[in-house]
Amino acid sequence: MIELHNVHKQFDQRTVLHGVTLELQPHEVVCLLGTSGSGKSTLLRCINLLDRIDQGDIIFQGQSLLDDRIDVDLVRRHIGIVFQAFNLFPHLNVLDNITLGPQRALGRPKHEVESEARELLGRIGLGTRSGDYPDQLSGGQQQRVAIARALAMQPDVLLLDEVTSALDPTLVGEVLDLLSDLALQGTTMLIATHEMQFARDVAHRVALLDAGRLVEVAPAQQFFDSPSQPETVDFLSRVPKTQ
Amino acid sequence: MAPGGRAVREFFLSPTHAWRAFIGDPSEGLSAIWEGFLTNIWMFIVCEVLVLIFGLAIAVVRMSSSPILTPLRFLSTVYTDFFRGIPVILVLFAVGYGVPGMDLGWISQQSPTVYACISLTITYSAYVAEVYRAGINSVATNQLVAARAIGLRQGATMRYVVLPQAVRNVIPPLLNDFISLQKDTALVSTLGIVDATQAAHIYGSLNFNFAGYTVASLLFLLLTIPMTRLTDRLINRDRVKRLAFIS
Numbered sequence: 409m410i411e412l413h414n415v416h417k418q419f420d421q422r423t424v425l426h427g428v429t430l431e432l433q434p435h436e437v438v439c440l441l442g443t444s445g446s447g448k449s450t451l452l453r454c455i456n457l458l459d460r461i462d463q464g465d466i467i468f469q470g471q472s473l474l475d476d477r478i479d480v481d482l483v484r485r486h487i488g489i490v491f492q493a494f495n496l497f498p499h500l501n502v503l504d505n506i507t508l509g510p511q512r513a514l515g516r517p518k519h520e521v522e523s524e525a526r527e528l529l530g531r532i533g534l535g536t537r538s539g540d541y542p543d544q545l546s547g548g549q550q551q552r553v554a555i556a557r558a559l560a561m562q563p564d565v566l567l568l569d570e571v572t573s574a575l576d577p578t579l580v581g582e583v584l585d586l587l588s589d590l591a592l593q594g595t596t597m598l599i600a601t602h603e604m605q606f607a608r609d610v611a612h613r614v615a616l617l618d619a620g621r622l623v624e625v626a627p628a629q630q631f632f633d634s635p636s637q638p639e640t641v642d643f644l645s646r647v648p649k650t651q
Numbered sequence: 652m653a654p655g656g657r658a659v660r661e662f663f664l665s666p667t668h669a670w671r672a673f674i675g676d677p678s679e680g681l682s683a684i685w686e687g688f689l690t691n692i693w694m695f696i697v698c699e700v701l702v703l704i705f706g707l708a709i710a711v712v713r714m715s716s717s718p719i720l721t722p723l724r725f726l727s728t729v730y731t732d733f734f735r736g737i738p739v740i741l742v743l744f745a746v747g748y749g750v751p752g753m754d755l756g757w758i759s760q761q762s763p764t765v766y767a768c769i770s771l772t773i774t775y776s777a778y779v780a781e782v783y784r785a786g787i788n789s790v791a792t793n794q795l796v797a798a799r800a801i802g803l804r805q806g807a808t809m810r811y812v813v814l815p816q817a818v819r820n821v822i823p824p825l826l827n828d829f830i831s832l833q834k835d836t837a838l839v840s841t842l843g844i845v846d847a848t849q850a851a852h853i854y855g856s857l858n859f860n861f862a863g864y865t866v867a868s869l870l871f872l873l874l875t876i877p878m879t880r881l882t883d884r885l886i887n888r889d890r891v892k893r894l895a896f897i898s
């Protein structure tokens with residue numbers, strides 16, 4: 409579905425991604441771990457073409473995204489991204505937040521996208537809140553709406569950037585539960601997260617970014633129980649044990 | 652009471668004069684101030700609508716990144732710099748006396764009212780374009796990113812995400828500019844248009860009494876004070892909201 413080949417990214421003179429190579433299969437869930445500043449957000453933003461990579465290649469459905477003839481807006485409609493800070497549109501109610509993309513980017517008819525949006529809202533447990541504005545929702549609810557907004561575009565793959573980091577600990581669960589459901593339904597996802605237990609439970613594979621290098625990519629259980637790289641061992645030893 | 656106080660009362664506050672100035676007296680060639688004031692009001696309304704439209708157009712052009720619009724972008728920058736820096740009254744003179752004197756066919760044959768409206772619109776569009784621009788800039792970049800992330804194109808992002816939020820942010824400063832515009836409609840009297848100011852002036856010079864000025868001032872206050880209060884309320888409301896957000 410998505411292949412990253414030797415991706416390099418620099419900001420000014422500083423290299424933030426040092427040759428990242430990773431492949432994401434359809435229906436696969438990969439969790440991306442790494443300390444703060446290791447480059448997780450940058451990697452996700454590069455895949456969604458919000459940042460331009462300096463070297464290497466990103467192949468999406470057999471096509472290089474670096475090709476100049478690529479329509480960037482079109483690509484973004486197939487690759488959803490959800491941010492740590494939700495970034496909902498504050499002037500639109502929940503329903504309009506979700507339907508804006510399908511209606512104005514995909515040009516689909518209003519009645520159709522609205523009924524889909526209502527169904528989505530039901531699925532994320534916010535069926536009764538469609539008329540509310542973002543500032544009337546809790547952080548967890550806002551983040552679920554942000555996920556629904558991305559899903560409404562029916563993307564082929566969903567990128568999630570620490571979507572629970574800005575949340576009150578009591579609200580983290582509801583968002584992770586939603587992601588687990590999506591994983592069970594076969595949504596292809598690349599998830600940057602600090603939630604170890606979640607990664608272990610939900611991810612098919614787990615990857616560790618260390619200072620811009622992808623040091624280990626392994627099936628979830630293997631990653632946590634018998635990591636092969638010293639950086640992984642070090643990283644796992646420094647995070648508090650969940651459970 | 653000091654002798655000056657008596658004079659002030661007589662010259663500025665005499666109820667008889669005030670009333671006569673207010674309702675006018677056609678037999679003596681006195682225009683009614685209230686009628687003049689209607690001119691101020693409708694000029695203000697017409698100009699306000701035009702200013703909202705032109706100001707927005709100028710701001711959007713100035714902030715566009717499309718290369719085709721580069722010449723227009725340059726023009727709009729020059730335009731706003733130029734007209735924000737020139738006193739309104741000079742623009743009024745230039746347009747109101749200059750254009751009719753230039754022998755440009757129908758363009759030179761409009762009424763002073765038309766030239767007055769054009770002058771005010773030209774000047775205030777420059778102010779309001781800057782207000783809009785600040786509003787557009789005030790929309791957080793994460794909103795742009797979120798819009799692009801769902802594949803909205805630049806135009807759609809502007810129209811459905813940026814402008815609705817920008818307009819909300821600029822309502823208080825816009826109202827401020829409109830209060831100025833309301834007052835500046837008084838300047839059209841320099842083109843011989845009989846607005847409230849001019850009617851008061853005529854009354855004053857023929858009767859050697861200035862109660863008409865007081866009447867005209869009161870009428871302007873009647874218009875601007877509610878607007879000032881509304882602006883304050885909106886500013887306060889936004890401030891409360893922001894504070895609530897911070898805590």
Ligand SMILES: Nc1ncnc2c1ncn2[C@@H]1O[C@H](COP(=O)(O)OP(=O)(O)OP(=O)(O)O)[C@@H](O)[C@H]1O
Nearest residue numbers: 419420424442443444445446447448449450451570
């Ligand atoms: N726009 C930018 N300009 C300059 N440097 C940047 C920019 N964005 C990110 N960086 C730098 O790139 C590095 C990686 O940042 P990134 O946000 O990708 O890390 P992260 O792994 O997502 O961290 P966190 O867990 O804190 O979100 C950091 O050192 C950061 O300072």
Ligand SMILES: [Mg+2]
Nearest residue numbers: 448449569570
């Ligand atoms: Mg990050």
